[in-house]
Amino acid sequence: MNDITAQEYAFIVTAVIGSISAVAVVTARNVVHAALYLVVTLASVGVTFLLLGAEFLGWVQILIYVGAIVILFLFGLMLTKAPIGRDTLDNQQKWLGALVGLGVFAGLVFLIQDAFPVQDAVADAGMQTTTEMVGEAIFSRYVLPFEAVSFLLLAALIGAIVLSRKDEGN
Amino acid sequence: MPQSIDYHAILPELILAGTILLVLIADAFLPARRRWFAMPLSLVGVIATLVATLTLLGDDRSTFDGHFVVDNFALTFKLFFLAAAVIVLALSLRYIREGGFYQGEFYFLLLVSFLGCMLMPSSRDLLMLFIALELVSGPGFLMAAFRKADVRSNEAGLKFFLIGVLSAAVMLFGMSLIYGVTGGETGLNEIAAALAGLEGGELSLAYASILFVVVGFAFKVSAFPFQFWAPDTYEGAPVPVAAFLAVASKAAGFAGLLQLMFVAFIGQHEFWVPIFVFLSVGTMTLGNLVALQQTQVVRLLAYSGIAQAGYILLPFALVTDDAASNAIAFSAAIAYILIYGIMNLGAFAVVTAVSRRHPRANILDFAGLWRTAPVLAVGMTMFMVSLAGVPPTGGFWAKILIFRAAIERGGDLGIWLAVAMLVNSVVSIYYYFLVPRQMLFKDPERDERLRVPVLVTAVVGLAMVALLAIFVLPGPFADVADLSVFRSLAVGG
């Protein structure tokens, strides 16, 4: 018995939107459009998180990605005077790329279907995870990687500055 | 769930982290001329870390629910990384100073990478392995592009970055699936347990995800067909960085791979052994054959490094149900990694010195080196001979040990792998002797002495002595490798 729940409806809609925009991201003629499609995709992913009951992650997704990362991209695009126009956006091997992409998709879908058949998948209520739970986990068992990541971010920050800044010498 | 943390276990990492911050801060306050102080500072920090690590020798510790372990395996690698760090720092000093780089930042990034290396062999958890890997790579991307003015360097960075991130993504996808099929496990031992119970579709999905995960590390160790970035990056990056990538970062990759394969996925060996047969043979063959064509020493070393990676991958392909022979293979791999590190660092040290006169460091630029810089020439010859696996050098034992593992494994597979390796070794001799040939038999185009930084000379001498020592007394060395084998294998888990 599989009755489609409300969340599932919502998810399917989100997923469809997200998927379409995802494809759009990698096919758009215009870089800025691509960036905007990316926003939509990421947002839909965030919504998916919420639907899956991962509130904290959902908001983080929306805030960090939509709020920060995409902005970074836009800056990048501007700084590099990204050209507008189809022919220059794709390289000569896009058909090959398409082929590979489809291959990957097909393969994955097959594997997934093989592992978790849709028909006998049950849709039970996922648990509501609260921010505390996440936080607790991070600061007990995952504190070490947490620190490590902070160093990674620090390094990225410093390095990015070093590399991207114009220095007088050269 | 919240439990007390064993701070002694993570002391080395803490000290290193402290050093990193210190370097960063100090750099901000150092006057331009004094920027290079960052190096001695880092050196001190690293040595402190070394000491701290030594204090851990002997007993096994584990913390964070056994997801962070300090055992012989971890310690061996940590000490190796720290030694490598010392050497890379030594190589960097002049190079970075005279190359007009951002010194403080450079050392900062370098140390962060090494922090990642330090974490790698202790991580018994997918997440931590992932983080450690990124921690090694991230700064690596940046350092590869560190010769800002040079387009080649930029390219090196970009290629390294793209391939790196890409393979990371694939790996992550694999990890996520594993997380799923194992019912939410990320600890390696738990995963092993969980995987044991799988069958049918979930199993095949697990297989696929194991493959994805392997990809991530295969990239790191530049195994065929994920090796493309290596030559380009080594060529473009600053030489010390290339040295770091070729030795430390590669070793870190292997450290991770060893843990994954021999702990988490050991149960599935009949699935992934064929993969490693393919990876190993493919890698060594491609590396050797393409190396024959190289004209630049760094690229030569890159391909030789690929070939060597192939040899190191061979023990993975030898895994069977027999714990004893697995243990032999395991220790062979470790031994090879360590020796490989010594000879490669030595070689890169020489290149660093030569590149001061010949930035591109073509093989031809080494002509008559034994007139202009005898020590380097002798050293380089030694390293090449060792890489070729010819006595009287440590490289000889390295090969013998792998060989022995293959034979002990027995069966057609063992024999054929041994033969494959043998054939490859023979082929490799040719190109390894291209360089000594230039250095010893050709005349330099100008016969003035090459000024060699003291530290570089020291490194070269050290490496030579080490290789000779290992050749003469491989016993203790082999013991170290044996000790580093996981308890789980040693007792036959």
Add this chain to the structure above:
Amino acid sequence: MIRLPLVLVFSALLFSAGVYGVLARRNAVMVLMAIELMLNAVNVNLIAFAAQLKDVGGQVFALFVIAVAAAEVGIGLAIVILLFRNRESINVDEVSLLKW
């Protein structure tokens, strides 16, 4: 509520789209975007499993992935900009001074 396979298929699609992007896009920034798609696919997987298994670990993992992704983007853009400054173009397929 939501059946796992559906979510997984969604993530698979994101991932494949990313793959295509990485292979087909010339502009380095676009390539970065594609990579972000792939990473997001990973997160979707993690969250889905986490929900299915009622385990917080997946969420934590996802959190780390996000953080790392952010770092990667930063690094990537820095390199791209550096490249752009030196050669007035960031078309990946022109990046080929280094060759066999």
Add this chain to the structure above:
Amino acid sequence: MVGVLAAETAEGAEHAAAAANWFVQNAWLIPLLPFISGVLTLAFGRRTPGKGPVYGILAVFAALVLSLGVLWSFVQGGGPYERTADWFTVGPLHLEAGILVDGLTAVMVVVVTFVSLMVHVYSIGYMHGDVRYTWFYVVLSLFTGAMLLVVVSNNVIQLLVGWEIMGVCSYLLIGHWFEERTNSNAAIKAFITTRIGDVPMMFGFFALIAATGFTTTNIGETTEAIAHGEVSTLFVTAAALLLFGGTIGKSAQFPLHVWLPDAMAGPTPVSALIHAATMVAAGVYLVGRLFEVFVVAGEDVLFVVSVVAAITMLGAAILAIAQDDIKRVLAYSTLSQLAYMVAGLSLGEEGFTAGFFHLFTHAFFKALLFLGAGAVIHAVHSNDMSDMGGLRKSMPVTFWTMLIGSLALAGIVPFAGFWSKDELLVVANDTGTTWLFVMFLGTAFVTAFYTARMVLLTFFGEFRGHGHPHEAPASMTGPLVLLAAATVGVGVLGAPQLGAVFSEWVYFGHPHEAHFVMWIAAISTLGAVLGIAGGWALYRQRKDPDPMQQALGPVWTVLVHRYYIDDFYMAAIVRPIRDRVSAGIDWINQNVIDGVVNGAALLTRALSRVVAWVDRNVIDGAANAAGGVTGTTGGLLKYLQSGNVQWYAVVLFVGVIALTIVFTRVA
């Protein structure tokens, strides 16, 4: 250590039938002395007054005295005596250094030491002022020592040692004046040719040793093992023939005779000692020493021997007729005389004594002839008889002595040659080998003829050379006189009328009763006289061209070209091997064998190129192809350059997918 490396001087058992006197017991001194003198000469010769001959002469004289002492013991009816000392051991094979002294040995040592002494003295005058005067004496002494070593050896290996050392000394002396290429050529020719004979002989020795199961090399024991051991007759026959190879080489029998005439390039005293009296006789001695093997091998082998001897005998004698070089005349005569001896031995036990008696006499008169010829050459500074003539007035001593020698050679009573030849004829007759009897006679006739020719052309008629030849110094004439005396005297030792004491010293099996057959003596003398008469008729007055030339016509040309045998060897064997075959081998070495190896190396490198090419053009090139699909020209150009990271990415994913499909066994 010392125990093993120091020779145990413990002597092997002394096998002495009758009381052996002191000289016999210490016969080992005989070869030793010349060796020592050789070393001394080499060390101090240049610095001693007279530049060195003194050592050699003293040593050889001492040796002669000892030899006479040895002979004396047999005159008194002493028996054979053997004495050995350990030399070394190789596995089962136990080698001894030792001496075996019997009648044969006794006679040989006397001959060798006597002639050698003569030559030593003679050379003082003849070699005076030579560039390598001292060196000459060094080698002369070494040779004498080696020859004596051969003669006294009691085992084949020791014999082989002496044998080869003789060869080298001969090589060195023939090439003494090596500035002339012809001389060095002759030297090499001599060494190699004899060596060709020596190798089979060595194998023959091996056969002997093998017959004893590789335990000993002692001549007595080995021959015993051959004779009564369990070895197939084929084995024995083969062994005998192999051994005879040595004789063919050293005693210059057909077909290996070619080296001896050329060997005349050496100084004349050398020709006298080595290439007439002693070394060439060693071949004959070898057969005698190992005679038991031949006897056991039986008729067939002996027949082969006799055939070889017969061919050489007559062929060489005839060649002697056509020679202008006086030394070559003597050389060919030596060939044929040696053949006499071999033929004699081929007659079996009866011939044994006769053969060696001829060896004995021949040594004296042939040495005499050579030294005489040397004196002549010394006087006229030419070897060619066309530059001589009428010398009997200017150098009487030489003339008379040489005359004696010639008569002996021609076989005229009462000179030595007559008795020995006569013996041979008698034996041939007794054994009923008529054909050989005829050969002997024929050769005797020819011999007489060319001898006469030689004497006449040299000492009669007008002097045709340049300058004023005069008699040689005393150091040279002295030996001539002594040898002449000997030539006259030694005959009696074998004269049946006088009891033929020789046959009591030298015999095989039981002493052989020599007897005189009047008619045979008559016939042989008649033949000799006829020959001389013919010679007198043709050469009393020298005519140009040589009367025989018209007489023989084309045959003469054949003779001048030595039956073309040398030319044949040169063209068919020496040059092809030395020049063409070797060059071919060298070519093969460089291009085939080495080629294979280098080829393998090249192959690997080629393979690497292929792979690198694949890297460049397939992996990246596929990208170019992909580019080609939607190829804008610019795009194409762009894609022609490699190192494209996105292509790397494609390979990465294709790799992943491929691995997945290949290795993930989807249920």
Add this chain to the structure above:
Amino acid sequence: MTWENSAITITTFLPLVGALVIMFVPKDRDRLIRGLAIAVTGVALVFAIAIAVGFDYGTDGLQYELNAAWIDAINVRYHVGIDGISMPLYVLTFLLAFLCAIYTWRFLPEPGRPKVFVSLMLLLITGMAGTFISFDLILFFVFWELVLVPMYFLIGIWGSANREYAAIKFFLFTLFGSIFMLLGFLGMYFRSDVGGQHTFDMLELQRFAQGGGFTEGFQLVVFGAIALGLAVKVPMWPVHTWLPDAHTEAPTIGSVLLAGIMLKMGTYGFIRIAIPLLPEGARAYAPWIGLLAAIGIVYAALACLAQRDLKRLIAFSSVGHMGFVMLGIATMTEIGFQAAIFGMVAHGVITGMLFFNVGSIYDRYHTREIAAIGGGMSQKMPKLASTFAYVSIASLGLPGLAGFWGEVMALLSSFNPNAALGLDEGLFRVFMVLGGIGTILTAGYFLWMLQRVNMGTLPDRWKDAPLADTLAIEWLSWVPLLLLIVVLGLYPRLVFGMTDEAVAGIVENLTRFFGG
């Protein structure tokens, strides 16, 4: 550590120590460096002789034995010792080393650098000496390879015009061979089972083999592999092609040591390792070894006739002489082995000396082209010429000189090969005949060479060239060899006496193994 168990270790490593010491001598102290080399090798020689004197030749066992743990991981042991077979070669090694050191006092080819040269030479010596005393396969292999590197540099740096090609060729050839050899060793290791443990120890392996431990099929394969490795070093036809090049290009010292000792390592390996440890293989391969040896003898002699380069000619002659050695070994008889060892020593002394001569000739004429020299050497340099002639004649196997015994005994042994192994008599007699032909040709090319170099008249172009006759330093380094040539010739017991027992032991085992 008593003298008994440390003697050979000390002696063997003495040169190495010397090399290390020399490395710390400032390189402008030229004389000091060369002097040190002479001193070190001299002391080593004295030690070696002391060892030889103290040796008990009455038994076939190991003496001065030392068997210490080395690499427990794969049960490799530092097992050294010396027996009658090793002894002569061991002593010879140090003798030649000493003489080379003396020779180097004056003669050092371009580009000079005595420090490096001498150090490499000493390293080389340790390596060579080591191979003769190793009784552990890996130890043996290590020394074996140790020799490779310094020789590679000696040729490659101090060689003549075409040195580089020669050096690399030499290196790759021998390395190629030795890899197969190593394979063979490992094969034996893993097949061996001594007390439930694999072993590399030769003696234990020999016992194991005697007990029929190795199957015949296995032995065929492994013997093939090892034989290939050894044959390259010997060198046997047709894998000899590296030798002429290496010799032609190598500096005098290099040639002397190469011909004098290094080649022996191969033949020694056959007697010490291949045959005792793999009797079945030995039996199967003996005829083929014999065949190749016989071919090699004739082939080399013919090739010599075609050589224009003096040094190359002598190099080829080495191939022929080693052919006799291998022929002796192929017979698997006591006489054969004895002959082989004697042949090795004799060839070491004679050919070593020949290369000294050629080196000095080159030093005078600055060419090795026989045609360019053009004869008449005896006129200008009688001493040099006569030593050259003397040694050449020794080399063509004149009885009474060293060269004779090796050849004649080898041929004698091939008259009747070891029956216990069922070797075909007729076949080996054919080899014997070929060998005999070889001796004739050998005489041919040597005499021809002498004719073209020594004899004749000095060409005008050399008339006023400064051709100095043999120098004092040359006499110093030659006289021992010149004497040894005649001493060995007259008194072969010097070697046969040493090797007798040990060889007897090996052949006994061999024969017993086949129930003879």
